[in-house]
Amino acid sequence: MTRTIHLRHPQGLSLTLSTFGASWLSCRVPLADGSQRSVILERPALPDAAARSAYIGATIGRYANRIGSARIALGERSWALQPNAGSRHQLHGGPQGFDAREWTLVGADDMSARLALVSPDGDQGYPGELHAEVSYRLLDAMTIEMEAVARVSAASPVCLTNHAYFNLDGAPGDVRGHRLRIAADRFLPVDRELIPLGPLADVEGTGFDFRSGKPIAADWLRDEQQRQAGGYDHAWLLAGTQPAAELSSTDGALRMSLSTSLPAIQFYAGQYLATPSGAAYPACAAVALEPQFLPDSPNHPEWPQPSCWLKPGEVYRHWIRYAFK
Numbered sequence: 335m336t337r338t339i340h341l342r343h344p345q346g347l348s349l350t351l352s353t354f355g356a357s358w359l360s361c362r363v364p365l366a367d368g369s370q371r372s373v374i375l376e377r378p379a380l381p382d383a384a385a386r387s388a389y390i391g392a393t394i395g396r397y398a399n400r401i402g403s404a405r406i407a408l409g410e411r412s413w414a415l416q417p418n419a420g421s422r423h424q425l426h427g428g429p430q431g432f433d434a435r436e437w438t439l440v441g442a443d444d445m446s447a448r449l450a451l452v453s454p455d456g457d458q459g460y461p462g463e464l465h466a467e468v469s470y471r472l473l474d475a476m477t478i479e480m481e482a483v484a485r486v487s488a489a490s491p492v493c494l495t496n497h498a499y500f501n502l503d504g505a506p507g508d509v510r511g512h513r514l515r516i517a518a519d520r521f522l523p524v525d526r527e528l529i530p531l532g533p534l535a536d537v538e539g540t541g542f543d544f545r546s547g548k549p550i551a552a553d554w555l556r557d558e559q560q561r562q563a564g565g566y567d568h569a570w571l572l573a574g575t576q577p578a579a580e581l582s583s584t585d586g587a588l589r590m591s592l593s594t595s596l597p598a599i600q601f602y603a604g605q606y607l608a609t610p611s612g613a614a615y616p617a618c619a620a621v622a623l624e625p626q627f628l629p630d631s632p633n634h635p636e637w638p639q640p641s642c643w644l645k646p647g648e649v650y651r652h653w654i655r656y657a658f659k
Contacts, residue, residue: 346475462488
């Protein structure tokens with residue numbers, strides 16, 4: 335049975351979670367004037383197909399983002415995964431990824447919740463049984479931490495993240511007035527199906543340069559890479575400094591700093607969003623900032639990041655922190 339969990343700091347923010355998809359349902363942050371602002375696209379407490387189709391607020395796994403041709407290989411072995419999203423590729427772990435599962439609530443109090451999931455051998459095509467736990471904690475009045483831990487019985491790629499959509503203005507209007515900074519020198523070019531082309535590219539001299547921070551609209555559709563994707567829906571390899579990204583509201587009243595132990599971040603500007611009710615949000619009503627391994631990493635061991643393959647006896651442990659001020 336799907337359960338709802340309410341986390342609240344007595345002097346700060348509140349976060350409402352669901353055991354279905356280990357999802358964020360709502361997040362409200364206090365402002366300096368004493369008011370509260372809703373900072374994410376909210377979703378209904380019960381499972382909803384339209385919310386699922388956009389992965390609104392969900393915990394993503396077994397592997398976040400796209401895997402080309404829905405196939406992975408390690409050494410001389412290869413595995414066919416379950417394709418989804420109307421393509422021959424796999425997106426966010428497959429048609430029955432972790433966003434579509436009922437997680438077990440292990441424990442919760444006013445400031446934290448821990449949820450668990452077992453993914454059997456062969457689930458969506460992946461090898462090995464996987465045991466995952468995700469914890470959401472309010473570290474202080476204005477900071478949320480997600481920590482993901484996983485173990486496997488056989489070597490498998492693992493990448494867990496959260497797919498909240500942020501609009502710090504407090505209403506689902508055009509988010510492109512927000513200012514974004516990403517601490518990254520390189521991004522990953524993709525083809526028209528958003529599958530990586532291969533090598534990373536420098537952000538210098540392109541619309542993908544967010545190192546100094548700029549409005550999202552500043553270089554909108556400037557590059558062919560953006561035009562074929564309808565906007566930004568790309569991964570950046572992080573430089574390793576924290577915070578990894580900073581997002582500021584259009585009115586300047588609220589800022590979110592995102593820090594993470596993961597090596598990359600996917601920035602999706604929400605140009606193809608749909609609401610939980612099934613009606614279309616305006617284009618770019620909110621943005622997703624998803625820390626992760628680079629997409630299609632299981633097939634690219636040459637990329638300059640730690641291996642995404644988890645082996646028996648190893649522990650996957652990564653964190654994401656969202657700090658508001």
